[in-house]
Amino acid sequence: MTLSDGTGTAAGLPAQSPPVEPAQTGAAKSPRIGWGGENSENTIRNLVLVGVLVVLIAIGAFTQPQxxxxxxxVWNNILSILQLASVIGVVTVGMTFVIIGGGIDLSVGAIVALAGVWxxxxxxxxxGAGGMIFTxxxxxxxxxxxNGVLISYGKLVPFIATLAMLVAARGLAAEISDKQTQISDSAFINGIAAGKLLGIPLLVYILAVVATIGWVLLNRTTFGRRTIAVGGNVEAARLAGINVKRHTMLLYGLSGLCCGIAAIMLTSQGTSAQAAMANLYELDAIAAAIIGGTLLSGGRGTIVGSxxxxIIFATITNLFAINGLxxxxQNMVKGGIIIAAVLVQQFRFKAVTRFLHRNKT
Incomplete structure (x- = not known):
């Protein structure tokens, strides 16, 4: 056994030999994700997204100066954009966790529809309203x-499992509603979309609360660190002692929770629910996460970016609406933005990262 001499130098070793640090696991080396964290690349990307918003606003001011x-x-339009972004924003929070964890969820729109119809x-x-929200x-x-059980324990590919759930959940929603629109009789539920606090719609507050909780969960908890570790390197996460199967199942459960909240919000907006509601929400949520810098391969992403x-997609929708396009x-522009974002992920930021690493060494 080697004893320390009390000066930090192990006895029996040369005086100049420093203590050897234990090797870090894949979970310990996971980057911190956040607006002002150690990963400056995320900060730069978020600033670029803010710049894109400024450009969109400038285009609106140029085309509709009156x-x-x-x-x-302008103030009412900003509130309209935020309210437009609220429901899909809540869904995107859950989708961001799933993608960072190395998965994908194509069933979120169908889950929103099923939850709303039920x-x-x-x-x-x-x-009453409590029973509706709980359900x-x-x-x-x-x-x-x-979804999580099928993927984790059934070993199904996430794309296939959630695609099957998309079809099944839509079918069950249509069966329950008999393909009819179901009217909400709850004044409390219906009043959520119409309600305001300090002049700001309640839906915007709900989005802010969900996004804040998601940010804290991802950046300040063990759950978030494990999510990054699982998405970055499954085998390293397993060797670090993380129960990968259980954690993956919980990620899809979290996505479902966000869908349940979004279902109430969407039902409130239309004072009704139907099997066709939240159509293509899965594509919008995935696109928003990608635009925000979340890697489709997993292991990296931010709630702020998502x-x-x-908000960028909601602003584009608003811009096209006020210009009568x-x-x-609009969909073609969105598709182009998604392609550009993926190309930037694959090439630009990888090149910048390599350049920074070379300069450090």
């Missing part, structure tokens, strides 16, 4: 956990 000259209209059945509404959350979390991605043109 509108942007009215400060009241919560607005006559039987459920008889229990939406439980149904969405249960479906999310089923929220900026959601078609939805088809």
């Amino acid at each position: 509108l942007y000259s009215d400060s009241t209209w 919560a607005t059945t006559v039987a459920t509404q008889s229990y 939406a959350i439980v149904v969405a979390v249960a479906v999310g956990l089923i 929220m900026l991605g959601v 078609s939805t088809e043109a």
Whole structure:
């Protein structure tokens, strides 16, 4: 046994030999993710996204100067954009965790629809607003956990498992609602979308709360560090003592929870629910996460970036609406932005990272 001489130098070793640090595991080496954290690349990317928002606003001011000259209209338009982004923003928080963890969830839109339809059945509404909210959350979390079990323990590819759930959940929602629109009779639920606090819609507050909790969970908890570790290197995470299967299942359960909250928000907006609601939300959520810098291969992403991605898409939608442009043109622009974002992920930031590493050495 080697004893220390009390000066930090191990006895029996040369005086100039420093103590050997233990090797870090894959989980310990995971980068810290956040706006102002150690990873300056994330900060630069978020600043670029803010710059994109500024450019979009400038385009709006140039094309519709008579509108942007009215400060009241500008403020109301900002609130409209944030309210438009609120529901898909909540879904995107859950999607960001799943993608960072190395997975994908194509069923989020169908889960929102199923939870909304189940919560607005006559039987459920008889229990009041509390019963409706509880049902939406439980149904969405249960479906999310089923996805997680199929992927973790059934060893299905996430793409296949969640694609199958997309079809099944939409079918079950159509069966429950008999393909009819179900009207919400709850004044409390219906009032969420119409309500305001200090002039700001309640839906925006809900998004802010969910995004804040998501940021804390990802950046300040063991759960977040494990998510990054699992997405970055599954085998290293397993060797570090992380129960990868259980953690993956919980990630899909978290995605389901966000879908349940979004279902109540969307039901409130339309005072109704139907099997076709939240159509293509999975694509919007994935696109927003990618725009925000989340790697499709897992291991990296930020809640702040994802929220900026959601707001950018909402701003584009608003910009096209006030200029009377078609939805088809809007979708083409969105598709181009997604392709550009993926190309930037694959080439630009990798090149910058290599350049920085070379300079440090």
